[in-house]
Amino acid sequence: MTEFADNAHRAERAMRPLFPATPLQRNAHLSERFGAEIWLKREDLSPVRSYKIRGAFNAISKRVAEGQTQFACASAGNHAQGVAYACQHFGVHGVVFMPVTTPLQKIDKTRIFGGAAIDIQLVGDYFDDTLAAAQAYCGEAGATFLSPFDDADVMEGQSTVAVEVLDQLDSPPDMVILPVGGGGLSSGMKGYFDASGVAVDLRLVEPSGATSLAAALEAGAPQTLARVDNFVDGAAVARIGARPFEILRNVPRDHVLSAPEDRICHTMLEMLNVEGIVLEPAGALAVDVLEPLRSEIRGKRVVCVTSGGNFDFERLPEVKERSLRFAGLKKYFILRLPQRPGALKEFLGFLGPEDDIARFEYLKKSARNFGSVLIGIETKDAGAFEQLFARLDAAGFPFRDITEDALLSEFLI
Helix, strand or coil: CCHHHHHHHHHHHHHCCCCCCCCEEECHHHHHHHCCEEEEEEHHHCCCCECHHHHHHHHHHHHHHCCCCEEEEECCCHHHHHHHHHHHHHCCEEEEEECCCCCHHHHHHHHHHHHHHEEEEECCCCHHHHHHHHHHHHHHHCCEECCCCCCHHHHHHHCHHHHHHHHHCCCCCCEEEEECCCCHHHHHHHHHHHHHCCCCEEEEEEECCCCHHHHHHHHCCCCCCCCCCCCCCCCCCCCCCHHHHHHHCCCCHHHEEEECHHHHHHHHHHHHHHHCCCCCCHHHHHHHCCCCCHHHHCCCEEEEEECECCCCHHHHHHHHHHHHHHCCCEEEEEEEEECCCCHHHHHHHHCCCCCEEEEEEEECCCCCCEEEEEEEEECCCCCHHHHHHHHHHHHCCCEEECCCCHHHHHHHC
16 A cells, blocks of 8 residues: 555544544445445535545644644535534634625534634635635634645545445445545545555546536646536535645546536435435535436446535525426426406416416516516426427417526526
8 A cells, every 4th residue: 555545544543533434325225226236425424414524633633743723714614514523622723714694504513513612703705705814814823724625634534435435345346426526535535546556436526517627627727617606515616626636637537527406406305305314415416426327337336425414404495496497397487478358367277287386476567468477387297398388389378488597597586
């Protein structure tokens, strides 16, 4: 084994007083569905419900050994909680900078994990402002800044996920699927597999709205994305870390997959309703791409890293909405309804027995011979919409499907 692998084993042993190895569980439902042996590496069951505790613990433990006692980080999520937990464990002081817009639930959880060992500072509406404040504080107070991913010790800490996977199976898996955000987890695990000489086929998954690794591989260097969809907040990173990319730069481009946000919602609900497993959007990435990988994984042993379970249930209505839209069971459209008696009744007659009106907004304008109606329809059979739209066309009722129009949907829905 190389020095990287030896250090990963050393880090894994050091974590055991803090928390046991997270479970590696064979999932019967997914295994039967895909004709493969599907295992879930349950990082959502760590003390802070994500793998981030590993990198934070490893980085802080090394700095403490050097005599450092003051730390700071910028995070609105799992990294903040990992840092808070580790600070309390080591009895050192940490300042966690979070955006002003951070949900109270995340602030409270971070405070619970850190207790008296941490202070929380709410700074800035956007993460860039928060990051700048944290780094400025470190310069003024002499504290150590803890990067969420672009740090060698953090990457080494995340590599312990791979150490545990190999220890928990009687033989290496054929494939490991894991999420990518800033690259700390993926580079750490790839680094360990490479250093150990273990031949494991890796598939890395990014949310479609934040494909920073794909952009870096295509350009040959980290690139800053012009726009990022923050829905998958645990992996929505505009720029892959420089250190992680040095390990990931040789990953084949077709081994990096993107997962549409609406489809991720569908996967989250399926795991919740069928398996009783609560996953945050980033935590569902690895499971989400099993379907597009179906032909590649048949008959193989596959490990999916469920990276986190810090899901705020206030987001559940949005997740359900997006899941229905992905499944084709809910659509929104704008209808030009004639302003004449009986027009609405005529429209209602076009609906099928399983069609349910979930949204209806109509503004009658007396100076016109028609009115615009915003309609949301939910059904139990995606094919029902084809029939409904055909009936509307035949009756001469003009309409526009805006379900996939991101701008209009955001404004109107």
